[in-house]
Amino acid sequence: MMKTNAYISLFLAGLFCLCCAEEDQFKTKREDYDQFLMAEPVKTTSKYFELWDNKIMQDSVQLLSLGNVAGEYTRFFQGTGDIKHLKKAEQSLKKAVDIAAVGKAGYLRALARNYISQHRFKEALELASEAMKMRSGVNATQSLLFDIHMELGNYGQAQLYLDSIQNMSDFGYLIRVAKWNDHKGDLQTAIRFMEKAKEKAESSNNRNLLLWSYTNLADFYGHAGRIEESYRFYLKALHMDPQNAYAKKGIAWIVYSHERNGHEALRILDSIIKRNKSPEYHLLKAEIASYMNDETLRMQSLDNYYKSVVRDGYGQMYNAYNVGFYLDVDAMDRALQLAKEEVGNRPTPETYAWLAYSLLKRGEKERALELVEDYVDGQTFEPEILFCVAEIYKANGQTEKVKEIKKELLGAVYELGPVKELGIASL
Structure with a gap:
């Protein structure tokens, strides 16, 4: 019986290794996705959009047209990453809220979702609370309130709203x-x-x-x-x-992080950047350039990111990215200032972790440790945040805690990427 169990254990171990090997051997194929890299840019007009837009121009109280135009602008933003479309959707929805006598709660919810996209979470909460008072579409408002409280780090309230829509x-x-x-x-x-x-x-x-x-x-x-x-x-x-840029970015990440093929990942990213203005693609390009030891491309990509965020007026949407960006270019004071603003905007374990990490980079390791112990430790499982926490613990000589986190991070190498993998090894 003992020998049989031993054989079974060996078989299962071998099967596990085989499965792991098969996963490791998985390769993407260019012919699977090449056709999508050539997709035409998202059209930012349509005959219906022009019809609704013309009605708004002729008569500012065309409530239905205001809602439809806002929906189209939101779709254009999702397809192009161009902030001007999101701002135009906001304008249409604000006008709809102002003039709506019937269905106002729905327009309040739509405007709140627009503000969530802009990372204006506290304003979104005010709108959602106003919609709740109207007792129209209660389930939709409760769902919205769950989303907002998750963003604000109010997890107890979020759970109550989640239970209410079960x-x-x-x-x-x-x-x-x-x-x-x-x-x-x-x-x-x-x-x-x-x-x-x-x-x-x-x-x-x-x-x-x-x-x-x-x-x-x-x-x-x-x-x-x-x-x-x-x-x-x-x-x-x-x-x-x-035209789905998010899915293309996902494939680019697989090619980069799983296959370690920086050149192909950059080719995919370049096809996205030609058609989509979202700044974060430049940051990923900078990371891949760093992995490839191409310092010129890295600095050029960081510069493109900065110009895009500042010039196009994304407001608070990229604050978390910006903290990392400023740390990357050694602008420590600006990173700290922005991290403080982000904690004020939404005091979550993640934003406190960025604040703590900014303090660490300025040499204030004890203050960084206090923040981690008070607001971060045990409250988030995001690998990138855990990496920052591990560095803070390491700087403060807490080697046992570093070992615990390092075990988790080793299981998240794909999610963190090759550049961070080197950092994990040095913890």
Whole structure:
């Protein structure tokens, strides 16, 4: 019996190694995604949009047209990353809120979601609270309030709103309970709920819900080390929407982090940057350039990022990115100032971690440690944040805590990328 158990153990161990080897051997194929890199830019007009827009120009009280135009501007922003479309959507929605006698709660929610996209979370909370008082579309408002409180770090209140919308047959509930479990560090449960949400989206055949499900499930699979499944779902999204920059970025990350093919990852990113103005693509390009030891490209990409964020007026949307950017270019005082602003905007474990990391980089390791112990430790499972925490513990001589975090980080090498992998090794 003991010998049989030994054989079974050896078989299972061998099977596990085989599975790992198969995952490690997985390779993307250019022919899978090349066609999507040539996709035309997102059109920022349509005959319906022009019809609605003309009605607004003729008569400022065309409420239905205001809502439709705002929806189109939001779609244009999602496709192009151009902040001007999001701001125009805001203008239309603010006018709709001002003139609406019926359905005002819906316009308040839409404007609140616009503010979430702009990282104006406290203003979004005010609008959502006003919508709640109207007692119209209560479930939609409760869902919105969950989203806002998650962004603000008010996790107790977020859980109350999540409980209030509980419905295992509802797509909106399923994606939020998935997000909740991911926040708690239970990735496997988060994936199960996201898979249920995908099934709901497929049964409804709703294009927007399908795209949302496929790209978010691809992200979750990547975090779980299920790289091939992640890749397949990004491709599914691209077959539905060939212009989907988020899915292309996901594939670029797989090529870079899993396959360590910087040149191909840059080729994919360049195809995105030609058609999409979102600044974060320049930051990823800078990281890949750093991995490739191309300092000229790295500095050029950082410069392009900075010009894009400042020139185009993204407001608070890129504050978290900007803290990292300023640290990267040794602008420590500016990084600290911005980290403080971000904590004021949304006091989450993540923003406190960036504040602590900024203090560490200025040589204030004791103050950094205090913040980590008070606001961060045990309250987030984000690998990038844990890496910052580990550096702070290391600077303060807490080697045992560093060892514990290092174990977790070694399991998140794909998510962190090759550049951070070198940093993990030196912890």
